[in-house]
Amino acid sequence: MSKLKILAAATALTLVPAMSMAMCAGKSHQAMSCADGMVWDSEQQSCVKEVMS
Numbered sequence: 001m002s003k004l005k006i007l008a009a010a011t012a013l014t015l016v017p018a019m020s021m022a023m024c025a026g027k028s029h030q031a032m033s034c035a036d037g038m039v040w041d042s043e044q045q046s047c048v049k050e051v052m053s
Helices: 002-025
Strands: 038-041 046-049
Touching: none
Parallel strands: none
Antiparallel strands: 038 046
């Protein structure tokens, strides 16, 4: 039984970081380029007209 617990722990310690990397891989962290006068809106996931205040 002891070997089974060690194997399970080793498997978990190997898979957890790999799974977290895979989850991040789907999200884009690359900067988006927008046309002049436009800015990236992360909520809308698109370029929107820049509002000057």
